[in-house]
Amino acid sequence: MSIIKNDLLLRTLRGEETERTPVWMMRQAGRYLPEYLVLRKQYDFFTRCQTPELAAAITLQPVDIVGVDAAILFSDILVVPQAMGLEVQLIESKGPILPDPIKTIKDLIRVRVPNVDDTLGYVFDAIKLIKQELNGRVPLIGFAGAPWTILCYMVQGKGSKTFDEAKAFCYMQPELAHQLLQMITDTTIAYLKGQVAAGADTVQIFDSWGGLLGPDDFENLSLQYIRQIVTAVKDDAPVIIFAKGAWHSLDAMAATGAAGLGIDWCIKPQIARQLSGNNITLQGNFDPAKLLSPIPVIKKEVKQMLHAFGKGHHIANLGHGILPNVPVDHARAFVDTVKEFKWND
């Protein structure tokens, strides 16, 4: 095991006090960076994901350019349904399309729990290369989508505001839905364990659409599967759960054994502390659209956020992915303000 020089993130996930708050940004390896756009013009999405050299280069860009305290693997949550047998098209600026979504029991024939080394080995190769190139500068975060969010795409076949077809599928055919959720869960466990074995220092589970479910449905369709994943992976590496909008279940998420919980910007840090039991590390929660504010406003509001979370048990981040139209200077102002912050500021 190599020594990581800047291990602020990992120590914060272990609940240790650190000299300052670590900072990274969801979607930090992406469209707001001119250096990324150069590679995007040359290679299509899956080429970028599946070529370890490209994935590594993109993963390292924000570490070099913006100075974040962690790298996060450049990939997409939809590599999992792809590995499970579904066709996934990622068309830039149009969002994902799965041309043959799952609708009935017959469609399940096309879905398998794959051998992840065979189907997702390119991710593990990318991780090994990234770890080499990082050379211990900062930790590497691996990730996967939560089974509910993956089901949303597998059933709806495309992005949606409400994912009503995915929800209707679960309400009309609950047995089939749970069968599919279990297959995604099994795949995801093997996938995340493979990421850690290849070198990921921590992993994050993204439940982007968890917030579309009421509290009881969230437990039934999402959290019970996330819990299985955390249980299976947490002894390998610390796990962060980010279920956007699912503030109502922060206590239940904290009880899974996760090391950290991501929160969005629509909850005050103090309330999130209370709801999650005042003990677990929280990650967030700057409004991504606020990075479009003038830099002095960004600095002021970042300081307010740091004070609101208080010392320790906090990883500074956005409340959702960085927007493509954020100037790089603004992203850097966000990161630098966290890094330069003093508690008497």
Next chain:
Amino acid sequence: MSIIKNDLLLRTLRGEETERTPVWMMRQAGRYLPEYLVLRKQYDFFTRCQTPELAAAITLQPVDIVGVDAAILFSDILVVPQAMGLEVQLIESKGPILPDPIKTIKDLIRVRVPNVDDTLGYVFDAIKLIKQELNGRVPLIGFAGAPWTILCYMVQGKGSKTFDEAKAFCYMQPELAHQLLQMITDTTIAYLKGQVAAGADTVQIFDSWGGLLGPDDFENLSLQYIRQIVTAVKDDAPVIIFAKGAWHSLDAMAATGAAGLGIDWCIKPQIARQLSGNNITLQGNFDPAKLLSPIPVIKKEVKQMLHAFGKGHHIANLGHGILPNVPVDHARAFVDTVKEFKWND
């Protein structure tokens, strides 16, 4: 003033105990009804809104067909930006387009606080006709969008998942944003007072995009303007606020003097009671996608919802608008279950 035979909704808004819980559905006059689709084929959206006979016929359809305890005016929140001078196109199944959105101070020249009798008189005429045709069967609900939600469309120019351009507008040009929000507020106050004068028995303010704002921004960009509207209108008629997703501000919304608060399905009724101070009437909160479940599941879950809210201070409704693909039988099962419910069920 005519006597309303079924005044369950109005008595519940006054906090009185009633023989049973009243029920209606957001967007109940709409696309899931075959009778509506017939009129939609014949007349475009604004013809339907602006022709009192058509608006009245559509408003009455769910009262006759589904048996709800209240009618809600058939119209759209975007008639307000239209009356204020902006072009609004409503293309079926594509959503609204405002081809010349507000971006800078120069664009404000095109926006006015209009005389509502001149610009929105057709709504008042529709209300008068609806009241005649209802003949006191059930109350009529008027409505308008919250100023923040209207600004979202005025600035973004179309629907959006994040309304990031609208938010950036407010963060980059706060004075301009507040000037526009005040103009929308002034228009909305006159508009809702006009609706009540024409015969609306209660009015609802829809803040569909309030949930995109963090708690502090919600107060600053949305609630302070909603508060002005409630203050100006509440002595004319009871006001219901529905700010989707803004659970964090239920206490502040209850303190405005509103008679009722709408809540979405992502909060447990007991928690919403606590957060709103255990006193105000709550409206909601059945997951609209759940109406796609088999009818026995709908019945079971509606009963669970009624028990969770408890006796009194509750108007049964969905947590957001009814989806277009809901079978009419399922909508009727929702309404009938509320109407036939006994507390020992």
